[in-house]
Amino acid sequence: MSFGSSSVHSNLILPYIMQNATDEQKQRWLPGFASGDLMFAIAMTEPGTGSDLANIATSAKLSDDGSHYVLNGSKTFITGGALADRVLVVARTTPYDPDNRRGGLSILVVDASSEGYSVGRKLKKIGLKTSDTAELSFDDVLVPVADLLGEEGKAFSYLTQNLAQERLTIAFGAAATASAAIAHAIAYTKDRKVFGKPVASFQNSKFVLAECSAELQALQIMVDNAIELNDRDELTVPDAARAKLFATETAGRIIDKCLQLHGGYGYITEYPIARLYADTRVTRIYGGTSEVMKTIIAKDLGL
Numbered sequence: 001m002s003f004g005s006s007s008v009h010s011n012l013i014l015p016y017i018m019q020n021a022t023d024e025q026k027q028r029w030l031p032g033f034a035s036g037d038l039m040f041a042i043a044m045t046e047p048g049t050g051s052d053l054a055n056i057a058t059s060a061k062l063s064d065d066g067s068h069y070v071l072n073g074s075k076t077f078i079t080g081g082a083l084a085d086r087v088l089v090v091a092r093t094t095p096y097d098p099d100n101r102r103g104g105l106s107i108l109v110v111d112a113s114s115e116g117y118s119v120g121r122k123l124k125k126i127g128l129k130t131s132d133t134a135e136l137s138f139d140d141v142l143v144p145v146a147d148l149l150g151e152e153g154k155a156f157s158y159l160t161q162n163l164a165q166e167r168l169t170i171a172f173g174a175a176a177t178a179s180a181a182i183a184h185a186i187a188y189t190k191d192r193k194v195f196g197k198p199v200a201s202f203q204n205s206k207f208v209l210a211e212c213s214a215e216l217q218a219l220q221i222m223v224d225n226a227i228e229l230n231d232r233d234e235l236t237v238p239d240a241a242r243a244k245l246f247a248t249e250t251a252g253r254i255i256d257k258c259l260q261l262h263g264g265y266g267y268i269t270e271y272p273i274a275r276l277y278a279d280t281r282v283t284r285i286y287g288g289t290s291e292v293m294k295t296i297i298a299k300d301l302g303l
């Protein structure tokens, strides 16, 4: 089951607030955050910038009296963006410097009811129908300096730190969906009869499910190890990338094989395997693509 934008709210946003908000900000935001009266989203991606976050162009210029930032730009693919009350917007507070690409980015917690803030299209997706995925735009939005999260110019290091945990949540979600896919395929193939025999009785079905089960166990052990590292605050960025890469690619393979065992019914959305297939595809893309995970791992190998 996918919890959509509420899992972004609680799994992804909460660590940013707990680690970087002041006591005054926590008092303002956390009661509504916990009750659900204030739903949060996070906006990093822009139409021209996804994988290369250092290239973010949305700008936040400090006013002459230093009381607020003036926010301009646009974001896309924002989970929960259409319904959010507050959005953590990553914006450039000092001009782009090619010699320090990761510098000059800050996180502003923007009130969605501000003048100049608008929600664009809700993007139509092949899966994850539980969450809205929206475009946002900012036209001279005034954001009080009291709503700067953490220190100005430090957003890139906050993102790096939190993306490791975000990738871990994607990895254990992948393990759960792969496990569910195998359970569905076992139940379905035992029930469905072809040539007078249950599909589960064919050697191919047994071998495919045996392979899936072995792959799932490897995936589960890797994810459990990453969770233990995270609990001890020892999960490194490259290890989180390894867990996300392996978990999402393996889950994708497992779910695809389990769908195949359903025949045509696997392609019909009323069957849970079809929804798992459509919902899981994006895990190899969001939170950093598989290719970006490989670049992080390769760098860790000194390449």
Ligand SMILES: Cc1cc2nc3c(=O)[nH]c(=O)nc-3n(C[C@H](O)[C@H](O)[C@H](O)COP(=O)(O)OP(=O)(O)OC[C@H]3O[C@@H](n4cnc5c(N)ncnc54)[C@H](O)[C@@H]3O)c2cc1C
Pocket (backbone or CB within 6 Å): 008, 041, 042, 043, 044, 045, 049, 050, 051, 052, 076, 077, 078, 079, 080, 125, 128, 133, 282, 285, 286, 287, 288, 289, 290, 291, 292, 295
């Ligand atoms: C359903 C959904 C929900 C999302 N939710 C959010 C959200 O809540 N907040 C948010 O900020 N973003 C969100 N995103 C955005 C997501 O994180 C980006 O789509 C993702 O990071 C990839 O960026 P991009 O789409 O611009 O792809 P691009 O960066 O344009 O990549 C295109 C292709 O180039 C490859 N590529 C890029 N760099 C390299 C490289 N160095 N070497 C080799 N290949 C490379 C990529 O792997 C990919 O295959 C969401 C996306 C989706 C689809």
